[in-house]
Amino acid sequence: MDFSTLTLEIGAAALALILLVVGLFLPDGKKGQVGIVAALGFAFLLVLSFLAPGSKGPFFMGQYMNDGISVLFKQIFILGSLLVTLMSLRFTRRFEDARGEFYVLLAFSLVGMMGMAGATxxxxxxxxxxxxxxxxxxxxxxxxxxxxxxxxxxxxxxxGAMSSAILLFGLSFLYGAAGSFGYGAVMAALTGGQTGPLVVIGGIFALAGLAFKVAAVPFHMWSPDIYEGAPVPVTAFLAVASKAAGFAALLRFFPVVLVPLGLGMTTLIVLIAALSMVLGNLTAIPQTNIKRMLAWSSIAHAGYMLLGVMVASFAGAAALVYYLLVYLFANVGAFAAVTAWSELSGSDEISSFKGMWKKSPLISTVFIVSLLSLAGIPPAAGFIGKFFLFVEVAHKGYLWLVALALVMSVVSLYYYVSVIKTLVSEAPEGETSKADIPLALRAVMLVSAVSTVVLGVLPGPVMGYIRNILSTLSS
Amino acid sequence: MGTITLDHYIYLASALFAVGVVGVLIRRNILIMMMGIELMLNAVNILLAATSAFNGDSAGQVFVFFIMLVAAAEIAVGLAIITMIYRNTGSIDVKDYSRLKG
Known part of the structure; x- marks a missing residue:
């Protein structure tokens, strides 16, 4: 066995354990340094993921797969973890003695995400x-x-436990039909005629369990509440990395049930995607809390991205990965701005944004760029991400879905722009304390905003890299 | 007296699973909701063990052990959170938790 295939997974798991030990030996009051070690570790893993993505192929007797999809998704997860860690260096002060464990848990979660991207x-x-x-x-x-x-x-x-149980219930029916847990064997057995009502039920339950993880309608009820209640960097991590992991799993799982169950499964996922786009965008409009609004917007984005899963092609996967990258930078930028602003004003209500432009042009600029990217306005990357994705959907012949997605993008413009309008408006009273933003958070905001613009203006090199990795390492 | 077939196990597991789902959805006490989830997972365990025995493939029974293990970890985290909530609110009834609407 060639363990170099698992370099990144082993690296992430080792990093989590190292952080645990480092946290143990640091004196009380200095636990925040675990965050710096974590950031260095994630940065190292990110570099490693470009230099040594590991050889292609199945592993552990077909239980695990390292190919283009898993390498690209692992890079997205590591990037997300790195940005969230940098974003939270100052924020975690409030956790005092438990500060070190925050980063340990991030690292362990990263290992799980990598596993989801590789699981077959x-x-x-x-x-x-x-x-x-x-x-x-x-x-x-x-x-x-x-x-x-x-x-x-x-x-x-x-x-979460309930959705796992639903997923398992579906998987056990698929296992009953195929007699094996491996994706390849299940797909072969189902294609070979092992289909019946129980298999269909199994497929639907399993899809429902995975749809919960990406927060798609009608399995989205958890996300607004949890996004609002969680600490802001954790919300960013949930919105970005955990959602991407759900899509990585869906991207691998969907073809397994798609082929034998045919059009039925495609219709189901189209329905989920359409509902997510409509309900997510319409419910985002009346929200008064920025985290809740971004939660509903992320439900709508899950709808767009499900279209990329539904396409189930090489080009569809490339468009989906590009969209996830764009979505990552836009969301990290927005949540970093919320983190910086809530440290300053102590509130994450949209109404508290009044006078933000006067107080801190940096936070405001990053916020505006991120929101424009989420809305899909041309200079920002959201536009080109949506363009790649919708072109693939149109190629597949679902023109009405593209039309619906475009209409819903226009609807989303309304609530994104009304936030921008609030933050450029005058503050009710004229206090002008200067913003004190920690260096790391400032860096995260700048990186996100610059990447958003660069990905929007020059999509070529990154898209070329994605296609290249997908085709050289693809199965 | 007929013999017990795989279908019987499927009915049993589905019934248990349904009871678990209903328990989670209609009970307002968090501990009872947790028990509902355990019931759902145990329904899956029965189904896996039965299909594995009838298929003559031991992988399903191995899966059952993993589910038990992970369920224990999940419940441990869940109970710890319930303890924190009880300290904050003095109640384990979900109708008292309305700070987050929805």
Whole structure:
């Protein structure tokens, strides 16, 4: 066995353990340095993922797969973890003695996400899913004294466990039909005529369980509450990395049930995507809390990205990865701006944004760029991401879906722009204390905003890289 | 007296799963909701063990052990969160948790 295939997974797991030990030996009051070690570690892993993505191929007797999709998704997860770590260096002060564990849990969750991107077996998928979810639950409830945070954690653990049970129930029916947990064997058995009502039920339950993880309608109820209650960097991590992990798993899982169950599964996923786009965008309009609004917007984005899964082609996967990258920078930028602003004003209500432009042009600029990217306005990357994605959907022949997505993008413009309008408007009273933004947070905001613009203006090199990795390492 | 077939296990597991879902959805006490989830997972365990025995493939029974293990970890985290919530609110009834609407 060639363990170099698992370089990144082993690296992430080792990093988590190292952080645990480092945290143990640091004196009280200096635990924040774990965050710096974590940031260095994630940066190292990111570099490593470009230099040594590992050889292609199945591993552990077909339970695990390292190919183009998993390498690209691993890079997205590591990038997300790195940005969230940098974003939270100052923020975690409030956790005092538990500060080190925050980063340890991030790293363990990262290992789980990598597993989800590589899993080609139900058992691996389930273990990786839980390895990702359980640390996320703890992170959500990390503010022990805050009722909102603990309540969000409680909702997450209950609904998360329920969705896992639903996923498992579906998987066990698929196992019953195929007699194996491996994706390849299941696909072969189902294509070979092993289909019946129970298999269809199994496929639907399994899709429902995975749809919960990406927060698509009608399995989205958890996300606004949890996004609002969780500490802001954790919300960013949930919105970016955990959603990307859900899509990585869906991208691998969908073809397994798609081929034998044919058009039915495609119709189902089209329906989920359409509902997510409509409900997510319409419900985002009346929100008054920025985290809740971004949660509804992320539900709408899950709808767009499900279209990329539905296409189920090489080009569709490339467009989806590009969209996820764009979505990552836009969301990290927005949440970093919210973090910086809530440190300053102590509020994450949209109404508290009045006078932001006067107080801190940096936060405002990053915020505006991120929101424009989420809305899909041309100079920002959101436009080109949507363009790549919708072209693939149109190629597949779903023109009405493209039309619906475009109409809903226009609707989304309304609530994004009204936030921008609030933040450039005058403050009610004229206090002008200068913003004090920590260096790391400033860096995260700048990187996100610059990347958003660069990805929007020059999509060629990154898209070329994605296609190249997908085709050279693809199965 | 007919013999017990795989279908019987499927009915049993589906019924248990349904009871678990209903328990999570209609009960307002978090501990009971947790028990509902355990019931759902145990329904899956029965289904996996039965299909594995009838298929003559031991992988399903191995999966059951993993599910038990992960469920224990999940419940441990869940109970810890319930303890924190109880300290904050003095109640384990979900209708008292309305800081987050929805």
């Amino acid at each position: 077996d139900f058992l691996t998928l389930y273990i990786a899913l839980e390895l990702m979810s359980i640390p996320l639950v703890v992170l959500t409830a990390f503010e022990k004294g805050s009722m909102r945070s603990t309540e969000a954690g409680m909702k997450y653990v209950l609904l």
